[in-house]
Structure formats: C-alpha cells, structure tokens
Amino acid sequence: MSRPTVLVTRRIPQAALERVQAACEVQHWDSDDAIPRKTLLEWIKDKDGLYCLLTERIDAELLDAAGPRLRVVSTMSVGYDHVDIAACQARHIAVGNTPGVLTETTADLALALLLATARRLPEAIDAVKNGAWGPWKPEWMTGRDLFGSTVGVIGLGRIGAAFARRLTGFDCRILYTGNQPRSDVAAPLKAEFVELDTLLAQSDFVALHCPLNDATRHLVNADFLRKMKPTAMLINTTRGPVVDQDALYQALKNGTIAAAGLDVTSPEPLPPDHPLLTLPNCVVLPHIGSASIATRTKMALIAADNLIAGVQEQPLPNAV
Ligand code: NDP
Ligand code: DGY
Helix, strand or coil, X not given: CCCCEEEECCCCCHHHHHHHHHHCEEEECCXXXXXXXXXXXXXXXXCCEEEECCCCCECHHHHHHHCCCCCEEEECCCCCCCECHHHHHXXXXXXXXXXXXXXXXXXXXXXXXXXXXXXXXXXXXXXXXXXXXXXXCCCCCCCCCCCCCEEEEECCCHHHHHHHHHHHHHCCEEEEECCCCCHHHHHHHCCEECCHHHHHHHCCEEEECCCCCCCCCCCECHHHHHHCCCCCEEEECCCHHHECHHHHHHHHHHCCCCEEEECCCCCCCCCCCCHHHHCXXXXXXXXXXXXXXHHHHHHHHHHHHHHHHHHCCCCCCCEC
C-alpha cells in the first residue's frame, strides 16, 4: 500500500519531522522563512495532508489547489484564525491544532509582558545602556504596581485562566468577561464576571485572551480605549487584529491610556519604522508567547500526531 504524502511548510523540531517521516512521504519547505504562497499552491497539489503554521492562509483557493485527496490540515498553533474552517468542513477535511500544551508558557509570557510594561523595563534597560542612568532619584522610571491592582481578563479560557491564576499571587482583584460566565474556573480565582464596559471602567490592566474571529476583530477600537482608565494598560497576547492599531497609537500618544504591551501585532513582523515603535509607553515583543523549547517541541509533536491520524483517517488527538 502506498504511503500518504504530506507537505510540511517550515523547519520544525527534528523529533516531530522524524515522526511524520516515519508515517508519510514528506515534501518539506526546510527553511525558517515562510513558504511563498505560489510555492505552497504548487506543492499542496495531490497531498493527503498539510502540516502548517499560523503564517499560512488556509483558504478555499489553497484547498482547491490541493485537490480531492487532502484529508487533514494540522496547524502547529492553538489559534486557527488563519484556517477557513467552513471551507475545510465543506470538503470533509479535518483540522487539528495544539491546545493545552502551550497554556502555561503563554500565561508566563503574558505576565512577564505585563510587568515589563507596568514597570517600564525596556526603557530602564535602554537607560542603562545609553548613559541616561544618572544618580538615584525619587521619581525617575516610576511605573505602576501590579500587586493589589484590578485586572480585567477578556476571555477566561485556558490561557486567560492560567494568567489569572498567576495574578492571585499578586493579590489582584480579577474581573473577566466573555460569551458567558465560567463559574467553575472563576470561583477558585474569586474572579467576577462583568459586562465589558464595567471591566474597562474598573481595570488597571486589561489583558486580551480571546481568539481572533469576526466578533473580536478590532474589538479594541477608539471607543473601547476611551472607556479604559487613563492610568490603565492594555496587554495583548492573542492576535494583532483584535486591536485597531491606529486607534491604539492615538490613545497611547494622547494619554487616553497609559501604556500597552503587545506580543502580537498586525502585520507580523511589525516594520521597524512603525509608529507604535516610536512610543516609549508601548512594549512590543515578536510573538513569543509559546516560545519555550519544551513547549514548542510538544506543539510540533501534537501537530505531527494530528497530521498522521488525519491521513490515516483516524480521529485527530486534537481536532478543532
Ligand atoms: P480558549 O478557547 O481556551 O480561550 C478563549 C476564550 O475566549 C474562551 O473562554 C472564549 O469563550 C473567550 N471568547 C471567545 N470570544 C470572545 C469574545 N468575543 N469576547 C470575550 N471572550 C471571548 O483558547 P486559548 O486560551 O487556548 O487561546 C486563546 C488565544 O490565544 C488563541 O486563540 C491564540 O490566538 C492566542 N495565543 C497566542 C499565543 C502567543 O504566542 N502570543 C500563544 C497561544 C495562544 P467561549 O469558550 O465562551 O467562546
Ligand atoms: C498559537 O499557538 O496560536 C500561538 O500564537 C503561537 O504559539
């Protein structure tokens, strides 16, 4: 019996590649650069499975280019906003993702980003390096306290809850909002379910943990930012397009809010001359939420398992 053929669109941890190679014939874009769209459309033809990253747009055009053999799309990410799920369902193509294994690592990074933003760490580090560090002075480089503050979590899902759990160690009051209350998760955290407007009016930090979808695209717009306290800070580790970046730039420049910490932007990478990067009160990281060695390896292996199950027409270990 012939082995299934699959396309892997990026250099991935070796253990995962070997697992895929043991079960499939692999065409591999063996590079840290993204596969060009034209090449992707050519190479996907007649494949049984696709192992992709969040940088590839998986849409009807691509599925049509693949042809009728394609049985599974396996993305090495928990987020699947880059995959047209309806188009996959219409063609009976299974979709796999990597929930759970990256939850704690991403929550760690969200907390690190919050603290870096609140306590102005990038500015302070720059000051040490560029000679701006003078004698100790009472009001220099002062930021905001996390301990004892009110933190609003938008989306108390896996990562939102893991982030909130960390905040209990800082004696924070936790507010959250979402499609519905999650009392089972919220109770041990003493997190209160509130309307979005209440969360924005009361929070010292607003952390985004909802997925990107039609309801959340540009959820953070000028109106949203106006409802936040002028001393409040926005932390985004979900997806860039959840935030209207032009509105955020204006809000940070005009003092509508105090600061923002972003692990995700639109586009990615953010061009080095982007206006947001001129602002001292905007901390930007290059989408490293899940970037620990152990977690990226687990994600790669789960994506391999989803792919292999899909081409073998078995239920995926983690189906979307
Ligand atoms: P979950 O599905 O566990 O959590 C998402 C939560 O958001 C759910 O509780 C969901 O509620 C809620 N939600 C959905 N729509 C809305 C809305 N309109 N307003 C408020 N809340 C909403 O996902 P994860 O926690 O595992 O991941 C969340 C996202 O984080 C991913 O989709 C991804 O985009 C991003 N991510 C980023 C990483 C990074 O590197 N920066 C790393 C990992 C993930 P309900 O279930 O009721 O719909
Ligand atoms: C995801 O998994 O969705 C992240 O953005 C990358 O880990």
